[in-house]
Amino acid sequence: MNQNPIIHVEDLAIGYDDNTIMKNLTFDVQKGDIFIIMGGSGCGKSTLLRTLTGLIPPQNGQIYIQGVEMGEATNSQRLEIMKHMGILYQSGALFSSMTLGENVALPLQQYTKYTQNKIRDIVAFKLALVGLAGFENYYPSEISGGMRKRAGLARALALDPEIVYFDEPSAGLDPISSKNLDDLILQINKSLGTTIIVVTHELPSLFAIGKNSIFLDKTIQTISAKGNPKELLKNPPNKQVYEFLTRGASHEKRTK
Amino acid sequence: MIDITIKGDKITIFMEGVLDDIKRINLPAQDLKGKKIHLLADQIDSWNTPFVAELYGILKNTPKENITFESLPNGMERLLKLAFQTGNTPHTNTNKRLGFLERVGEKGIIFCRSVKKGCIFIHQCLISWKRQLMGKAVYRSKDFWLVLADCGPKAILIVALISFMVGLILAFVGALQLKTFGAQIYVASLVTIGMTRIMGAIMTGIIMAGRTGASYAASIGTMQVNEELDALQTMGISKTDFLVLPRMNALLLSMPILILLSDIMGILGGCFVCVLFWDIPLAEYVKYAINSFDMTNFLVGVFHGMVFGLVIAFCGCYFGVNCGRNADSVGTATTKAVVYGIVWMIVMTGLITLACEMVGI
Numbered sequence: 001m002n003q004n005p006i007i008h009v010e011d012l013a014i015g016y017d018d019n020t021i022m023k024n025l026t027f028d029v030q031k032g033d034i035f036i037i038m039g040g041s042g043c044g045k046s047t048l049l050r051t052l053t054g055l056i057p058p059q060n061g062q063i064y065i066q067g068v069e070m071g072e073a074t075n076s077q078r079l080e081i082m083k084h085m086g087i088l089y090q091s092g093a094l095f096s097s098m099t100l101g102e103n104v105a106l107p108l109q110q111y112t113k114y115t116q117n118k119i120r121d122i123v124a125f126k127l128a129l130v131g132l133a134g135f136e137n138y139y140p141s142e143i144s145g146g147m148r149k150r151a152g153l154a155r156a157l158a159l160d161p162e163i164v165y166f167d168e169p170s171a172g173l174d175p176i177s178s179k180n181l182d183d184l185i186l187q188i189n190k191s192l193g194t195t196i197i198v199v200t201h202e203l204p205s206l207f208a209i210g211k212n213s214i215f216l217d218k219t220i221q222t223i224s225a226k227g228n229p230k231e232l233l234k235n236p237p238n239k240q241v242y243e244f245l246t247r248g249a250s251h252e253k254r255t256k
Numbered sequence: 257m258i259d260i261t262i263k264g265d266k267i268t269i270f271m272e273g274v275l276d277d278i279k280r281i282n283l284p285a286q287d288l289k290g291k292k293i294h295l296l297a298d299q300i301d302s303w304n305t306p307f308v309a310e311l312y313g314i315l316k317n318t319p320k321e322n323i324t325f326e327s328l329p330n331g332m333e334r335l336l337k338l339a340f341q342t343g344n345t346p347h348t349n350t351n352k353r354l355g356f357l358e359r360v361g362e363k364g365i366i367f368c369r370s371v372k373k374g375c376i377f378i379h380q381c382l383i384s385w386k387r388q389l390m391g392k393a394v395y396r397s398k399d400f401w402l403v404l405a406d407c408g409p410k411a412i413l414i415v416a417l418i419s420f421m422v423g424l425i426l427a428f429v430g431a432l433q434l435k436t437f438g439a440q441i442y443v444a445s446l447v448t449i450g451m452t453r454i455m456g457a458i459m460t461g462i463i464m465a466g467r468t469g470a471s472y473a474a475s476i477g478t479m480q481v482n483e484e485l486d487a488l489q490t491m492g493i494s495k496t497d498f499l500v501l502p503r504m505n506a507l508l509l510s511m512p513i514l515i516l517l518s519d520i521m522g523i524l525g526g527c528f529v530c531v532l533f534w535d536i537p538l539a540e541y542v543k544y545a546i547n548s549f550d551m552t553n554f555l556v557g558v559f560h561g562m563v564f565g566l567v568i569a570f571c572g573c574y575f576g577v578n579c580g581r582n583a584d585s586v587g588t589a590t591t592k593a594v595v596y597g598i599v600w601m602i603v604m605t606g607l608i609t610l611a612c613e614m615v616g617i
Contacts, residue, residue: 054489
């Protein structure tokens with residue numbers, strides 16, 4: 001196994017204000033992995049993602065991204081890490097006052113010194129990568145939910161990030177759009193070697209794309225299983241994981 | 257009819273006839289502790305959900321294995337069994353009710369936290385201002401022009417109308433009093449000084465707080481709900497640079513112009529009343545208005561307006577950025593932006609008036 005994970009999380013506790021949602025979280029994400037964070041509704045998956053991306057501070061523990069401890073990172077180190085990280089939010093989070101082209105161009109204008117023409121070319125290319133070639137001048141309100149997610153992904157990919165986070169990518173999508181997005185995630189991982197971290201509880205999606213995963217258990221407030229989702233289904237380490245991965249099939253029946 | 261029979265630890269509830277929301281079951285829930293309940297029915301003509309709900313309300317703390325059914329209408333039995341399927345220990349709210357002192361303490365902590373948050377926001381705004389002066393602030397000029405169009409040209413009509421009406425009211429009320437001394441002509445001075453010194457600025461401020469401050473809070477609050485603010489933060493773009501600076505700049509620029517317009521319209525409103533209702537010749541009104549116009553008063557009014565612009569933009573953006581993540585929070589943020597905007601405007605008016613008094617302006 002690779003000894004230098006791209007993300008190393010140690011003894012992390014997450015939550016808001018005085019309310020701890022999850023604790024003692026320790027896991028590694030290897031470079032090029034598709035890593036699934038799964039668990040029931042309200043177990044803290046999105047909170048973990050927000051903590052990993054620096055939106056909320058951890059209550060305890062350390063997060064190392066590319067070897068840099070985020071709590072001790074200087075502003076310039078933090079900016080450098082953000083530059084190498086893209087996020088696709090649940091709603092797409094496109095800026096509604098900007099066209100798709102302007103949305104994708106924003107990180108390029110912020111972090112690079114490319115000319116306007118060069119930026120225009122990159123924007124067209126990134127939109128084409130997600131199947132939205134020619135949609136530069138559309139506003140987010142003029143396209144469908146699935147297209148908004150794709151455009152959000154194009155913006156997340158704008159700076160060729162090494163890590164891309166996905167927060168519930170299938171939420172609000174029909175099965176076909178959801179599958180298409182899964183295929184896109186696989187293609188991006190395969191073609192660009194991007195490390196992908198996905199927060200989801202959609203079973204078809206996590207079995208289709210997941211190489212590694214952690215299961216967040218609400219009852220014990222920590223990770224109760226790690227590994228490949230398909231392997232976890234074959235050899236579930238506990239009742240919660242089995243029931244989750246089989247949509248509530250009785251664990252007792254299986255063990256009889 | 258409902259008949260309740262108690263024999264030892266067994267209670268039989270017998271039901272017949274029409275069971276509707278008027279029927280009451282006279283059996284206190286606490287009497288059922290440790291008892292076995294037998295629900296027996298015979299010749300039920302009709303029943304409805306409110307009756308079943310009342311039955312459930314009485315039985316809800318009884319273990320389901322202690323309840324037996326006999327001859328109940330099929331639908332009624334299914335409904336009760338469905339209600340008991342998740343076990344009969346309904347979830348109880350474990351939140352402790354706070355005492356008076358604890359509530360006061362909690363409010364105090366919330367107040368201190370919001371003061372701290374406000375100070376941090378002011379600090380971030382000052383840093384963004386500094387970055388802007390050094391040419392390092394990140395915002396799109398297109399956004400600035402869009403916001404400026406919204407809080408400038410699009411606000412002209414409402415500011416002009418309200419200011420005209422205020423001038424009109426000021427002249428009408430003033431003239432009623434001055435008439436008793438035969439000094440109606442001084443209405444021109446009253447309106448001119450009143451509008452240029454403070455009324456123009458206050459009226460413009462209140463209109464802009466309701467119109468633009470609310471719009472700032474709502475648009476930024478909606479961005480919070482749509483995770484757009486998170487996206488900005490993770491892109492390493494400062495929220496105060498990108499969202500607050502263009503809005504503050506636009507209001508700072510448009511307020512003096514709107515105040516000039518408000519002053520003119522107010523004086524015109526006064527003129528309208530004087531000429532039409534109090535038979536003061538137009539030339540006289542203009543003469544007295546020009547004589548009482550003082551540049552210092554006008555500049556004090558404009559200064560008020562610029563401070564109000566900052567207060568409105570600050571309140572609108574602050575409550576937008578600190579908005580919750582649901583539709584209701586956007587409404588709350590908008591209301592707070594307007595209310596706090598107006599309150600702080602009045603506080604700032606008091607402070608500026610005091611400062612002017614001390615300096616002798």
